[in-house]
Structure formats: structure tokens, C-alpha cells
Amino acid sequence: MGFILPWFLGLWLYKREPKIIILIAPIGIAVAFLINDWGSNYFWQFKPVFRNVALSALPLNMGLYPITVCFFIYLIF
Numbered sequence: 001m002g003f004i005l006p007w008f009l010g011l012w013l014y015k016r017e018p019k020i021i022i023l024i025a026p027i028g029i030a031v032a033f034l035i036n037d038w039g040s041n042y043f044w045q046f047k048p049v050f051r052n053v054a055l056s057a058l059p060l061n062m063g064l065y066p067i068t069v070c071f072f073i074y075l076i077f
Contacts, residue, residue, distance in 0.1 A: 003063030010067045017074055024073050028066030036061055 014021045036057045040046060046056035054061075 001059075003059035006063045006067035010070065013067070013070055013074060020070050020073055020077075024070050025066040028069035029062055031069075032061040032065035 010021060010025070033054070037054050040053045040057060046053075048056060050056055
């Protein structure tokens with residue numbers, strides 16, 4: 001759910017403003033990985049827990065967070 005549903009909205013946004021998705025989504029993914037890797041090692045824990053802690057947050061890092069960033073940028077401009 002954290003990967004598939006946001007990208008449906010991302011496809012809608014891509015049809016309206018493709019430049020935002022192309023430029024902002026990779027930055028959002030990189031920032032999400034940085035913050036979640038740091039945070040999941042020290043502060044919080046995702047379920048299910050795998051040996052690689054970052055694997056649990058992968059759908060959110062590549063789905064929900066970058067699309068949310070793109071929608072925020074879309075609403076600003």
C-alpha cells in the first residue's frame with residue numbers, strides 16, 4: 001500500500017507536470033533513505049523486521065515519501 005497507491009497518484013501528477021516527478025522524486029527518495037536509515041537504526045522500528053533494517057521501510061522510501069514531496073512542490077507552484 002505504501003508503494004502502489006502513491007504511484008497511482010504520481011502517474012496522475014506526471015501527466016500534469018512531468019518535470020516535477022522527474023526532478024523531485026529522486027531527491028525525495030534519497031532523503032527518505034537517509035532519514036529512515038538513520039532513524040530506524042536509532043529511534044524507531046518498522047514491522048515486519050528483517051535482518052536488513054532498511055528493507056522494512058523500502059515501500060515507503062520509494063513510494064509514499066517521494067510522491068508526497070512531489071505533491072508539496074506541485075501545491076507550492
